[in-house]
Amino acid sequence: MSLICLRLLGGQLMLHRKDMVEFLLRNFPASCKIHTFKRLDSYDVKSETGKITLHFFDGTSSVTDVLVGTDGIHSATRGTMYKRLAFSIRDDESRERLFDCNDPVWTGILVYRNLVPATKLMKECPDVELLTSLTLVSHVTDL
Incomplete structure (x- = not known):
C-alpha cells in the first residue's frame, strides 16, 4: 500500500509504530x-x-541525512528535538513549554474515523479492496 493510500484512508496519518x-x-x-x-540516546x-x-546506547554512532523517529513512547528522537528547540529560545516561558513536550501525554484519541468519497479513493488507489468487496476494518489494541 502506498503512503498516498494510507493518507487517504485516514486523512491525518496515524500508524502504530510497528x-x-x-x-x-x-x-x-x-x-x-x-x-x-538499536536504542537511540x-x-x-x-x-x-x-x-x-x-548516538546509540551501545556506544555506536551513525551519520544520516534524514531521521525518522519510530522509537516509541519514550522517544529519544522527540526528547532531543524539543531540548534542542528549547535551548535555542530565549523566552523562559516558551522554553519551559518545550521542555514539557518531552514527556508524552495521552491525547484521549481511541478511534479516528474519516469518510472518503469512493470516487476519490478509486482515483488515487484503484486497487484498494474496500471498493470491490464487503470489508470490515478493525484495529484492536491492548488497553
Missing part, C-alpha cells in the same frame, strides 16, 4: 540504512552540512 517500521523496511531502497534493534545536527549524527 506498522510504520514495517512500511519503511518494505518501501525504502536497500541503499537506505534503517537501524532496527540522542542526536546532533551539524549546522554547516545538515548531517545528523545518531
Whole structure:
C-alpha cells in the first residue's frame, strides 16, 4: 500500500509504530540504512552540512541525512528535538513549554474515523479492496 493510500484512508496519518517500521523496511531502497534493534540516546545536527549524527546506547554512532523517529513512547528522537528547540529560545516561558513536550501525554484519541468519497479513493488507489468487496476494518489494541 502506498503512503498516498494510507493518507487517504485516514486523512491525518496515524500508524502504530510497528506498522510504520514495517512500511519503511518494505518501501525504502536497500541503499537506505534503517537501524532496527538499536536504542537511540540522542542526536546532533551539524549546522554547516545538515548531517545528523545518531548516538546509540551501545556506544555506536551513525551519520544520516534524514531521521525518522519510530522509537516509541519514550522517544529519544522527540526528547532531543524539543531540548534542542528549547535551548535555542530565549523566552523562559516558551522554553519551559518545550521542555514539557518531552514527556508524552495521552491525547484521549481511541478511534479516528474519516469518510472518503469512493470516487476519490478509486482515483488515487484503484486497487484498494474496500471498493470491490464487503470489508470490515478493525484495529484492536491492548488497553
